[in-house]
Amino acid sequence: MAKKPRSLSDEALGLIARRFAILSEPMRLRLLHTLFAGELNVNALVKASGSTQANVSRHLQTLAEAGVLSRRKEGLQVFYAIADPSIFQLCELVCGSLEKQHTKRVEAFAR
Amino acid sequence: MAKKPRSLSDEALGLIARRFAILSEPMRLRLLHTLFAGELNVNALVKASGSTQANVSRHLQTLAEAGVLSRRKEGLQVFYAIADPSIFQLCELVCGSLEKQHTKRVEAFAR
DNA sequence: TTGTTATATGAGCATATACGCATATAGTTG
DNA sequence: CAACTATATGCGTATATGCTCATATAACAA
Numbered sequence: 001m002a003k004k005p006r007s008l009s010d011e012a013l014g015l016i017a018r019r020f021a022i023l024s025e026p027m028r029l030r031l032l033h034t035l036f037a038g039e040l041n042v043n044a045l046v047k048a049s050g051s052t053q054a055n056v057s058r059h060l061q062t063l064a065e066a067g068v069l070s071r072r073k074e075g076l077q078v079f080y081a082i083a084d085p086s087i088f089q090l091c092e093l094v095c096g097s098l099e100k101q102h103t104k105r106v107e108a109f110a111r
Numbered sequence: 112m113a114k115k116p117r118s119l120s121d122e123a124l125g126l127i128a129r130r131f132a133i134l135s136e137p138m139r140l141r142l143l144h145t146l147f148a149g150e151l152n153v154n155a156l157v158k159a160s161g162s163t164q165a166n167v168s169r170h171l172q173t174l175a176e177a178g179v180l181s182r183r184k185e186g187l188q189v190f191y192a193i194a195d196p197s198i199f200q201l202c203e204l205v206c207g208s209l210e211k212q213h214t215k216r217v218e219a220f221a222r
Numbered sequence: 223t224t225g226t227t228a229t230a231t232g233a234g235c236a237t238a239t240a241c242g243c244a245t246a247t248a249g250t251t252g
Numbered sequence: 253c254a255a256c257t258a259t260a261t262g263c264g265t266a267t268a269t270g271c272t273c274a275t276a277t278a279a280c281a282a
Contacts, residue, residue, distance in 0.1 A: 016209065017135050018135075020132070020135040029119075051241090054242075058240085058261085067212050075250075093204070101195075162271090164229075165230080169230085170270090171229095186280070188227095
């Protein structure tokens with residue numbers, strides 16, 4: 001069922017492209033990677049990322065609006081967590097693909 | 112082994128982000144989707160995409176440079192094909208995730 | 223050679239967005 | 253109420269990139 005050819009509308013293509021665009025910024029990937037260990041508040045993410053509070057806040061909002069992160073307010077603090085588990089698999093897939101590419105390049109020079 | 116926590120360098124994050132950026136344009140996704148059926152030359156892709164020859168050529172080059180497509184010259188024509196099979200899984204994952212999101216939204220209104 | 227076809231590319235324009243700075247808002251404490 | 257903390261946001265700027273138009277290049281044919 002997962003293998004049947006899909007016919008994609010312009011709207012669907014736009015949504016898919018948007019999802020990839022969300023993941024196309026190194027700073028957002030760093031935040032996601034930090035959140036792989038579990039829920040964190042903004043301040044913790046600011047410290048872990050080495051970026052500014054304003055910048056981190058904006059990226060978190062972008063990720064939350066896209067449904068990638070969940071947002072939970074507790075007093076003064078806001079906690080973000082990964083809401084879409086497919087993110088793990090997406091990153092694993094891309095990492096694996098890039099590693100394979102790199103291996104092939106190395107082998108091409110080694111012969 | 113695939114589940115061990117990865118520690119990602121800035122360079123690795125940049126490469127991963129770059130791969131996602133490659134997939135973040137609707138026109139490139141349309142070209143990839145068309146190529147799911149098999150190898151095609153530029154002209155066929157121009158017709159299938161409804162875009163201009165210059166634009167399609169540029170996008171194909173972007174995808175080929177990223178290692179997503181392969182390039183084969185035969186006389187006057189150039190044939191492109193999907194070189195990285197992980198693309199199929201990436202698109203399936205994203206489509207599945209977006210469908211799930213949509214379903215949840217519908218259910219939220221239905222209650 | 224000249225002409226024709228298929229593809230690639232240089233230049234300019236328009237748009238999107240990441241970032242920094244300053245400030246606003248919300249919640250807590252006194 | 254004021255003061256403090258945690259987070260969000262408005263604005264300006266710089267950069268990246270997608271698109272169009274025109275032209276260049278490459279391969280083939282006559």
